[in-house]
Amino acid sequence: MDSPVISRLAPTPSGYLHLGNAFNFLLTALLVDFQDGHLHLRIDDLDEPRVVQSSVEDIFIQLEWLGIDYDSGPSGPDEFFSKFSQRLRMELYHESLELLRKSGHIFACECSRSEIRQISSNGNYPGTCRNKKLNLLKDNQTWRILVPAQTIVSLKIFTNKIEKIDVSREMADFVIKRRDGLPAYQLASIMDDLELGVNLVVRGYDLKSSTGAQLYLAKCLNDSIFPETHFVHHVIQTDDAGDKLSKSKGAHSIQMLREKHRNPTWIYQETAKLLNLPFEEIQTLEDLKEVFRSIMILKGGANSILDHKN
Ligand SMILES: [Zn+2]
Missing domain, CATH: 3.40.50.620 (HUPs)
Structure with a gap:
């Protein structure tokens, strides 16, 4: 891509974030990091009846736990509701x-x-x-x-x-x-x-x-700008029965996983596995970024780790 990369995390506050969201956020952050781009946090809260204050809070708590930093967007629930809510737009x-x-x-x-x-x-x-x-x-x-x-x-x-x-x-x-x-x-x-000038969208192939x-x-x-956007449609995680993870089933919520796993290392390794990256040595997000970066450079675009084949 020629121009600076601008991407976003776009969770919907309709329940607790799950492992699938974590994978999407991490992959987005990895791609933005790899290209020295700009990452925005956008929370899609139009669906008000389902929007719960606690789901918005959950987004900030889990992002922090995962160690994902973003360059613009709300710093917490209060700022979100007063400045960034889609309701204001x-x-x-x-x-x-x-x-x-x-x-x-x-x-x-x-x-x-x-x-x-x-x-x-x-x-x-x-x-x-x-x-x-x-x-x-x-x-x-x-x-x-x-x-x-x-x-x-x-x-x-x-x-x-x-x-x-x-x-x-x-x-x-x-x-x-x-x-x-x-x-x-x-x-x-x-x-x-x-409005954000997004030119990289990372979402599940579904x-x-x-x-x-x-x-x-x-x-x-x-509009002639959006067609220039680049897309990654990634693999999506399924549960043991092969069903797509959903917010209504709590078992895979990041909140629950945190009780089982002391730190997010396990999620970083799971992410690496889904991307077919070597995962054994990964402990921190920095490690994951490093492995991702080296494979991307090695494979020059890395079709094999990004393109999901239906
Ligand atoms: Zn009709």
Whole structure:
């Protein structure tokens, strides 16, 4: 990458952080460190009903325990709620929603989730309200963005490969404004990334479809900067039964793991293992950074440790 790297940690305060979050944070921090970049802490708290003060506190506690330093963002819960909350940025989100509405990209949808599930076996929106021309200004309906058939976006992978995503297939007419009037995740996420100047996004490969959705949104918003963003879609951790770790199952929460393990060494080693790095000698975050750095240099871009093959 030519320009200085700007990336972010973007946890959602909807429960306690788990091992999967720790891996994502550490990998992001490693990549930023490797490139002398800038790391921002962004907390996605739009989903207010699920936002709990204790989840926000948990983010700061666990980041400190993991030893992850960031260059900008809130220093603690108080500063977060008073200066950084997405709730304070509604105007910006609604301005972009208006832009999309005026440019004819939006239609209103009154389908409930269960109605969509009944029609569509894979959960993809079947286009029910596309041509109904429902009044966009009515309450209690979602706004969807029209994704024409065969909408393919290109994305830049960190290792300088280009990948393509068929947004019409993966994220058919996705929601950008929720039934309760709040902007949807996809919209808030890209608006925040644009404002921060983020040019490296590190997320699990299960969120690749979100990457496609956000790149498509950038196109609809006539933005030429976001498409230059580089992406890493990494492997995600599973539990013993092979299921994705989730915040609702407490067993893998960092909070719980701390009771079992005296220090984060174990998490650093687990991270190294997931990246196929030699892990035996790693004790501290500095050790992990050192190993990561040397392998990255050795492998010149290190496709093998970053690219997850589905
Ligand atoms: Zn509908």
